[in-house]
Amino acid sequence: MNIAMWSGPRNLSTALMYSFGARHDFDVWDEPFYAAYLAQSGRAHPMRDAILAAGEADPALVARRCMAPAQGGQKNFYQKHMSQHMLPGIDRDWFAAVAHVFLIRHPARVLASFDRKLERPGLEDIGFRQQEEIFDQVCAEGAPAIVIDSADIRRAPGTMLTRLCAALGIAYDPAMLHWPAGGHARDGVWAPHWYDAVHRSTGFAGPEGPLPALSDQLQTVSEAALPHYRALRSHALPCPQEAPE
Template sequence: MIVALWSGPRNLSTALMYFFAHRGDFQVSDEPFFGAFLKQYPVYRPSRELVLQNMELEPLKVLESLQAKAENGPLFLKNMANHISLVPKDAALEWKAVLLFRHPAAVIASYRKNMAEISLFDLAYREQWQWLQELQKAGKSYYLLDSDALAQNPELELRKLCEHLEIPFSKSMLQWPAGPIKEDGLWAQFWYQRVHQSTGFEAQQKLDLPAISGEDLELYQECLAYYELLKNAAHEQIQSPRPA
């Protein structure tokens, strides 16, 4: 079984990867197509040169490696949704899809700490919506997970996710040792400080949305339109088919 997370940046995607890594019954892979993505797109990332020098850059070779890995047991893939163009559609449609999304005000404020320039493509809302439509058109099962809901009530949201995937859940899975894991991507030094300090999912009582500055207002409005489509789809997902 391959569970494929399709997220945007700064969405608790790394914490979710840690949840699967520390379960004991899943292997995990951290953005396996990132090298191929950076080869294809001339976008800035703090880890760009490091990744291009050290990761596999050919998508089909990445796919072959993941398929071989999945023969050894269940595999969780943490992907950014804007990497989807690097993955053969027939393969990606066979993976159990989870789409993780967060309110764009919080995403933009967090992402801008490391990125001077931000685009709609960087934040991947559009690509999440497009992939959701592909899954629906193909009649495939999927799960939409609201990052803000996950932050406020991790036990409830992770129980529901595990139920959808038909995998076990226990409260002990919400905790893990502080520090990195061997599967961390090469970009961990730029982005993973908080998750390395964490010891698991802990409920956040209040989520305050930051104000959006004038320079980000147009981007925010673009992202918000897709966010609301994803949010509405999440309310309706109870009607989607269960995984085979």
Template sequence: MWSGPRNISTAMMRAWENREDCAVSDEPLYAHYLADTGLDHPGRDEVIADGETDWRKVVDALTGPAPGDAPVWYQKHMTHHLLPHIDHGWIGGLRNVLLIRDPREVVASYVKSRAEIAADDIGLRQQVELYEELAAGGEAPPVIDSGDFLRAPEAHLRGLCDWLGIDFSERMLRWPKGPRRSDGIWAPHWYAHVRESTGFEAPGPRAIELSEAAQAVVDACQPHYARLHALRLRVA
């Protein structure tokens, strides 16, 4: 699952982990991303110390056996973690899905945890590039818009399971509140809301106010979002 930050990707991870047949991995390229870019993210030093900073070793693990030899393996990835020097040859061997969200919603949520933000921090440009690369390779990935998904989570999950050729599980719709051992070490900085959740919550209207700099990021990302939004999975 290739997402950007603040995009229900952790709640989606909860849904898959709650299946009895599924292992999950939480942003396995994050430590390499921080070590290589030098960016100052919340808990940066902890993330680097706890994770694997050699992207080749990460890829070797991601393309090997699933943890515990689980039949299903949900890998939660951020597309902005795919730095330009990382080879993409391994990605085509996975079943890939893109998870998108309106950049206005993403930026409004992101700046609550990290004030500094640039367009590439939310991964939409990289999602478009990955979509086009995978489509050219023969299998265009399904695109799920989080706004649509939250209005009909079961229908979207059933459609995704059908595409993957696996059975849907009702356990994907509800999960126990609290942290998971599988959560990244950065969870205290980013996962407060999802740790209190027990399922997907339908979106409601809310007022969003952004600084001029934050709005500039939204404006830069909007064309990429529009491109993917037009390709999104539509369910009955």
């Protein structure tokens, strides 16, 4: 099985990649379209030159690999995708060859974290609009579209990963709850800038506290993202300790 996990930045996405990467039957791929996104958008991200040098900038070649078997020889292939990387004009025919999951997080939490790594992010940087667009496309094409909230994973990781695996039609593996500190062999070249916190982790952090206070600029972006988050949240897998934000 090839799984496309659609997320935005600062959304538990790397921890969930490590979770699937801890299974013996999964290979993982970190942000396949990042180099193509930078090449086509011209965005000035941290480590841009290194990302372009290390990654594949032709989205057609990236898509071909997304449909192919895992290169590590495992049965399953987990792909950590950033929704904002799917720019207009990038072919999406490969969507039919993978299972789709949508990992969401309240935009206020995303922005509070992301602003510390990329100053003054806008709506197009955090992927909520694009994530809902991809979700709608997958649903319109008649394919299953699974939604899971990162807050629910943090509240009840074993339960939520069990439910996610069941929705995907695969067996849950308790190995998904823990991973070695220090990163994963499949980390992208950008890991030194973005992954410091998750590199110190060995499992999912506990529940988060109240929503963070934001600057006026970030609050405006959060309010623009909220309808997209809430639309996807309405389809999310249920959590036994659910307390919607």
